[in-house]
Amino acid sequence: MPGPAPLDRDTAPHDPAGTRPVARLQFRAIPQARHWLLRAALLCVAVLALGLTAQLVPGGSAAELGVDQDLSQHHAALLTGVAMVLNVVFGPAAGVVLVAAVALYLWVVRRSLVKAVAFGVVACSGWVASEFFKLIIARQRPNPALLFDPLSPETGSNSFPSGHVSFAVALGFALYFLARGTRWARIAAAAAVLVALVVAWSRLYIGVHYPTDVAASFLAASAAVLLVAGLWNRFAPRILERLPAAVPLRSTRS
Template structure:
């Protein structure tokens, strides 16, 4: 992604300085972000309808889940079940809130805290939208050798856990970029997302194409959100008191 270099202009409101506005967090943005986001969304929908129309693919994918289900190991099971809880909606939202509040308290930077929160949540929002469109049934737990967290319903495609992990990885990298930790955070985020993807297959609640689509869905959400944030967020924050939007000088 390319980062816009144009600084946000001050509005001339009392208490608002150009220096403070220049520090407004600009998210990395693709050159043709709207087109790229639309193409990624189209790819997710196309993949979802394809697997729905080809039952043979679902059978082959279920064999992957079954193979993992027949080779569960205590340590890996503990890891997978911990991920199932940590990246679920309740714990996930709590994690986002803790990090966002930490940014707000330590950095005194409301805009950066909000940016982190909306980017991290965007994966879930995208996954829920595509779940409604595709409506793919989850793997039947009764067909698995050892279902660890039996779930049913038409919300298999894509995985919300994986979509959240991918979006969270982006959000953490956006916080760490231009620091000495940026590369480490990027690698750790990628490993985290892949590990969560593996765990959803290991637990037996998603098909392989579900987790693949999650990477596309979350990326689409982040690409579109970055473009919208850079275009509209500065104007919205202009209406807030300068005391709330001026970052702390501490680093």
């Protein structure tokens, strides 16, 4: 997606008298799609349409449950181990630790508070989006009693979309944005897609989501990232320029 400015372009606007720099950092614009607000809105509409259809179409959930039931009957030790590890790693507690660790590295080691905040906001946007749609759709999770081998029985009206998958998608975007413009960009993009797909599979394998739940997660997280990128690029420079000069936003080493 085309961005409004190169990721590593220095911007240091000065006051009208030209006596001192106002922004003491290298502002990093998040890659931003054209018509980002419209695209984000269309993706949100698609998520809502998918969720309402899944809720209102008679027998829809029962038909989707067949996918979970089929996977539940063919569990294997290795695959179960992978699924359960992903269940923890991309869960809320471990996810917060993961995002905080990367953000802390960017702030302390790379000396870029701006980059750390941008990474954290993008990575967490998937969670926020999933919780927003969960409240609206309020779809019940698959009944673990109907599964042959329920690995992590969960109940409640928070099935649509999957928070784990939404987080995996947004985290993939955030890591790709960090790697963009380097030799690691393609590897980061491919890894992000692969991990998101594997996490989506794991949610069905464990039996805690329907196929439409994980499919909608890709749309919801993408909408959140589009929205965050557009808002960040529009408002972050103005906010940063107003911060006191004592705030250590970025060192000259990075």
